[in-house]
Amino acid sequence: xxxxxxxxxxxxxxxxxxxxxxxxxxxxxxxxxxxxxxxxxxxxxxxxxxxxxxxxxxxxxxxxxxxxxxxxxxxxxxxxxxxxxxxxxxxxxxxxxxxxxxxxx
Numbered sequence: 001x002x003x004x005x006x007x008x009x010x011x012x013x014x015x016x017x018x019x020x021x022x023x024x025x026x027x028x029x030x031x032x033x034x035x036x037x038x039x040x041x042x043x044x045x046x047x048x049x050x051x052x053x054x055x056x057x058x059x060x061x062x063x064x065x066x067x068x069x070x071x072x073x074x075x076x077x078x079x080x081x082x083x084x085x086x087x088x089x090x091x092x093x094x095x096x097x098x099x100x101x102x103x104x105x
Contacts, residue, residue, distance in 0.1 A: 049105035052091060055082065056101040064099055071099030 059081035063072040072078045075090035078101075093104035 046105065049103055053101060053103040053105055056091075056094070056103070060096060060099055060101050072096055 056078065059078040060072045062081045063078050064070060073096060075094055075096070076087070078096075079087060091103060093102075095102050095104075
């Protein structure tokens with residue numbers, strides 16, 4: 001028997017197709033947001049690494065300026081010129097060669 005949809009029947013709720021469409025659209029939007037957040041997170045990590053490397057290079061230059069042009073060879077030598085200045089461990093990937101600092105960013 002063929003039923004004709006009436007206003008009364010429509011007031012009962014959403015159809016399965018309508019609900020599935022809403023779920024798919026929300027899933028697509030969530031995927032787009034997730035990709036955007038991941039990209040911003042990667043950009044922030046790269047910027048932080050670059051800024052840290054620049055600051056350590058400034059500290060190495062300050063060491064050389066105060067030691068008659070002698071280049072620093074260890075992190076301990078430039079640590080006192082950093083904000084921490086507390087003898088903490090060198091950042092991951094730290095290396096210094098000929099007064100040039102690298103973090104492997």
